Amino acid sequence: ESTPLITSPEPSVEGFVREYLRELNFTQGTVLERASTNDKYLALARTVRHYLMSRWMRTTNEHLRTQPKAVAYLSAEYLLGRQLDNALIAADLTEVASEALASLGIDLADLREAEVEPGLGNGGLGRLAACFVDSLATMSIPAIGYGIRYEYGIFRQNFVDGWQVEEPDHWLDNGSPWEFAHPEHEVTVSFGGRTETVTEQVGDDTVERTRWVPGWKVLGVPYNYMVPGYRNGCVNTLRLWSARATHAFDLEIFNYGDYAEAVRAQTFAENISKVLYPEDSTPQGKELRLQQQYFFVACSLRDFIDQLLPEGFDLHRLPERVCFQLNDTHPVIAVPELMRILVDEQGFAWDEAWEVTQGCFAYTCHTLLPEALEVWPVELLGRLLPRHLEIIYRINDEFLDEVRESSGDDELLVRRMSIIAEHPQRAVRMAHLATVAATKVNGVAELHSQLLRDKVLADFARLWPEKFTNVTNGVTPRRFVRLANPGLSGLITEAIGDGWVTDLDRLRDLEPMADDPEFRRRFREVKAANKERLAGFLERRDGIEIPADTMLDVMVKRLHEYKRQTLKILHVVTLYDRIVSGRLDPEDVVPRTVVFGAKAAPGYAMAKQIIGLINHVGSVVNAHPEVSRVLRVAFPANYDVTVAETLIPAADLSEQISLAGKEASGTGNMKFALNGALTVGTDDGANVEIRQLVGDDNFFLFGLTEPEAAAVAEAGYRPSAYYEENPVLRRALDLVARGEFSGGDRRVFEPIVSNLLGEDRFMVLADFQSYLDAQERVETAYRDPDAWSRAAVLNVARSGFFSSDRSMRDYLDRIWHAEPMEA
Ligand code: DL6
Numbered sequence: 001e002s003t004p005l006i007t008s009p010e011p012s013v014e015g016f017v018r019e020y021l022r023e024l025n026f027t028q029g030t031v032l033e034r035a036s037t038n039d040k041y042l043a044l045a046r047t048v049r050h051y052l053m054s055r056w057m058r059t060t061n062e063h064l065r066t067q068p069k070a071v072a073y074l075s076a077e078y079l080l081g082r083q084l085d086n087a088l089i090a091a092d093l094t095e096v097a098s099e100a101l102a103s104l105g106i107d108l109a110d111l112r113e114a115e116v117e118p119g120l121g122n123g124g125l126g127r128l129a130a131c132f133v134d135s136l137a138t139m140s141i142p143a144i145g146y147g148i149r150y151e152y153g154i155f156r157q158n159f160v161d162g163w164q165v166e167e168p169d170h171w172l173d174n175g176s177p178w179e180f181a182h183p184e185h186e187v188t189v190s191f192g193g194r195t196e197t198v199t200e201q202v203g204d205d206t207v208e209r210t211r212w213v214p215g216w217k218v219l220g221v222p223y224n225y226m227v228p229g230y231r232n233g234c235v236n237t238l239r240l241w242s243a244r245a246t247h248a249f250d251l252e253i254f255n256y257g258d259y260a261e262a263v264r265a266q267t268f269a270e271n272i273s274k275v276l277y278p279e280d281s282t283p284q285g286k287e288l289r290l291q292q293q294y295f296f297v298a299c300s301l302r303d304f305i306d307q308l309l310p311e312g313f314d315l316h317r318l319p320e321r322v323c324f325q326l327n328d329t330h331p332v333i334a335v336p337e338l339m340r341i342l343v344d345e346q347g348f349a350w351d352e353a354w355e356v357t358q359g360c361f362a363y364t365c366h367t368l369l370p371e372a373l374e375v376w377p378v379e380l381l382g383r384l385l386p387r388h389l390e391i392i393y394r395i396n397d398e399f400l401d402e403v404r405e406s407s408g409d410d411e412l413l414v415r416r417m418s419i420i421a422e423h424p425q426r427a428v429r430m431a432h433l434a435t436v437a438a439t440k441v442n443g444v445a446e447l448h449s450q451l452l453r454d455k456v457l458a459d460f461a462r463l464w465p466e467k468f469t470n471v472t473n474g475v476t477p478r479r480f481v482r483l484a485n486p487g488l489s490g491l492i493t494e495a496i497g498d499g500w501v502t503d504l505d506r507l508r509d510l511e512p513m514a515d516d517p518e519f520r521r522r523f524r525e526v527k528a529a530n531k532e533r534l535a536g537f538l539e540r541r542d543g544i545e546i547p548a549d550t551m552l553d554v555m556v557k558r559l560h561e562y563k564r565q566t567l568k569i570l571h572v573v574t575l576y577d578r579i580v581s582g583r584l585d586p587e588d589v590v591p592r593t594v595v596f597g598a599k600a601a602p603g604y605a606m607a608k609q610i611i612g613l614i615n616h617v618g619s620v621v622n623a624h625p626e627v628s629r630v631l632r633v634a635f636p637a638n639y640d641v642t643v644a645e646t647l648i649p650a651a652d653l654s655e656q657i658s659l660a661g662k663e664a665s666g667t668g669n670m671k672f673a674l675n676g677a678l679t680v681g682t683d684d685g686a687n688v689e690i691r692q693l694v695g696d697d698n699f700f701l702f703g704l705t706e707p708e709a710a711a712v713a714e715a716g717y718r719p720s721a722y723y724e725e726n727p728v729l730r731r732a733l734d735l736v737a738r739g740e741f742s743g744g745d746r747r748v749f750e751p752i753v754s755n756l757l758g759e760d761r762f763m764v765l766a767d768f769q770s771y772l773d774a775q776e777r778v779e780t781a782y783r784d785p786d787a788w789s790r791a792a793v794l795n796v797a798r799s800g801f802f803s804s805d806r807s808m809r810d811y812l813d814r815i816w817h818a819e820p821m822e823a
Contacts, residue, residue: 016100041114045177056235075327077126081641090228119153137229146300149240162615190214212387220299243272297334319359329430474804487526504803555655556597597639656681661706670802702774719760
């Protein structure tokens with residue numbers, strides 16, 4: 001029985017004013033006349049929380065009372081974006097808050113700007129996790145998100161002379177009004193040490209048990225965040241863990257009088273949740289990263305068992321109560337951790353424990369690049385988590401027996417499938433461990449799941465075909481349409497009602513509007529207003545000028561060679577060259593502004609070179625009197641969720657140009673289509689499904705297909721042949737090589753040029769001509785604004801499938817088998 005709840009206030013303007021002033025005076029400790037913008041923002045955030053609080057308490061209580069099957073999403077990253085507006089729309093409070101603030105002489109828009117977004121993720125994978133928890137709450141699914149409360153999120157990107165410079169992200173500096181610390185629920189996490197065998201008497205039998213004798217410990221303190229569903233009374237929880245030194249640790253050292261050592265020990269422990277690793281596709285053999293991974297899953301499993309299950313719960317039944325979804329391999333160390341809890345702490349027999357464990361985990365793979373599949377050197381894992389390594393060995397032994405039995409002792413197959421790699425060093429293959437343990441393994445788009453089955457995990461798919469499934473990614477329509485694009489939202493709602501916000505398939509009802517000239521006109525008006533809003537935003541933020549009336553051609557995503565920002569910039573160079581050399585009359589060019597947004601992992605030298613190239617080309621293009629009349633390059637630094645929300649609704653053209661077979665899904669591609677941009681893209685990731693749905697006529701396809709690219713690679717790809725045979729390509733590359741964009745210095749971009757000519761792993765040169773042809777088709781189409789906007793409206797109407805609500809339904813049907821709670 002829980003105590004009666006104090007209910008949240010009913011929304012009214014006067015009530016809101018009262019709550020707000022109370023927060024400002026009593027919590028923030030200031031008065032309106034002297035309050036800083038940050039004071040006003042913090043008071044507003046706390047006021048909004050009041051209105052969600054009783055829903056949150058009620059949802060939590062209901063979960064504890066009814067013990068439904070829950071989804072526990074384990075993710076090392078959540079790229080949340082700003083919280084204020086999302087909380088306001090979820091609680092249906094935007095108007096009340098804005099009127100209330102206006103009556104106090106405050107503009108809500110000014111306070112929005114004061115919020116620093118928590119950048120607790122690198123890119124698509126972390127943003128996907130944030131979309132998923134939003135959808136789970138909106139669908140009233142009992143769910144909890146577990147992750148890490150990094151003190152420093154993804155680095156802030158700056159450009160100095162066009163080159164990326166990273167700065168720390170002090171996102172907590174001004175206070176974080178959306179979190180609730182619960183030190184009383186701290187969890188102790190152990191590391192290091194050794195294992196030992198002890199004998200125990202169980203009844204008449206003497207049994208041998210292994211025990212872990214850890215070397216050191218840290219504490220995990222949970223911070224809870226509300227995850228409000230959209231106007232449905234449900235508020236789920238996101239629980240992020242922060243590391244603290246154990247008290248015993250520093251006290252002991254203090255007693256010896258070594259103050260400096262005590263502080264060092266504390267720093268050592270707290271480093272675990274200090275900073276987000278700024279890598280998203282290349283594993284780093286970093287000890288601290290493995291510490292982070294184990295830290296957060298150990299806290300989360302302990303928390304789920306101790307806090308969310310009733311006392312005395314029979315853990316044999318755990319699979320009835322939870323599915324732990326492993327978001328990529330980062331949380332996979334949870335598998336041996338659960339085995340350790342069941343076998344070592346709960347006294348389960350190995351087989352019993354394995355059955356429970358296999359029933360509790362499911363694994364999502366998010367990559368196709370072999371180098372992005374995480375492996376941990378056995379030496380490191382054994383030093384940090386000796387008991388877990390033993391458990392992994394035993395899982396592997398039993399698994400390999402199964403492989404031998406089913407394959408007639410095919411030792412080559414055994415080596416390929418083993419959880420332990422032998423070369424170049426002994427290491428644990430986390431994707432293999434996840435696949436062996438999981439009830440289901442899914443890819444994130446149809447093509448990706450097929451390639452997982454056929455290539456990356458083919459041996460496993462042959463052994464267990466029924467384990468493999470697909471769930472195509474999705475994005476939340478609340479943040480990426482309703483909030484980010486109020487103009488389009490209003491237009492849609494006026495046409496088909498507001499049900500689309502939680503049932504995005506309803507966008508189909510817009511299809512007939514594509515043929516209505518008046519609707520198309522208003523659609524164009526919305527796009528134009530969004531471009532104006534973007535222009536103002538970039539002017540204020542970066543001093544970047546976006547000319548009115550140009551096609552907005554946008555490529556925003558992490559900087560990675562496989563995504564091929566190089567192909568886009570070579571297109572820009574080609575346009576520049578044609579105009580400067582007089583082969584193209586600027587009058588014949590559709591004016592366009594090419595916008596880039598991309599962070600490069602700090603250790604990824606080639607990606608940083610490409611950023612330099614884009615900025616240097618941009619400077620030359622923008623400074624050229626003739627070229628800049630029809631072509632501009634804009635590269636605002638520090639692309640993040642907040643920038644995305646202003647940029648995507650303004651875009652005309654969405655660049656999704658990875659080499660086919662390399663991008664697992666992409667989710668930016670979905671956001672653009674939903675906001676009425678047309679895609680120029682390869683047959684890769686979710687582009688395939690986008691094109692199928694929006695129709696060939698409304699999508700600019702180019703490039704090799706995955707089987708074609710594989711065949712080219714197989715036959716021995718020679719990029720220089722394309723350079724030799726294509727004069728347009730040759731001119732573009734020669735310009736870069738000759739130093740046209742680097743003040744005549746040929747050395748500056750030499751690594752890019754020689755990489756493209758010598759290796760070009762992602763076949764930029766092979767796809768170059770096809771890409772130029774597609775861009776010609778784009779130009780032709782854009783010259784007819786009415787036909788373009790018809791295609792854009794059809795993109796919106798036919799993209800409802802890409803709601804993360806649909807992704808959640810697919811996970812529920814195919815993997816989780818959990819049910820929504822009664823509203
Ligand atoms: O599934 C979310 C997102 C996909 O949309 C991208 O295509 C994919 O590149 C990204 N994967 C990663 C890989 N990280 N690791 N490991 O970020 O996932």
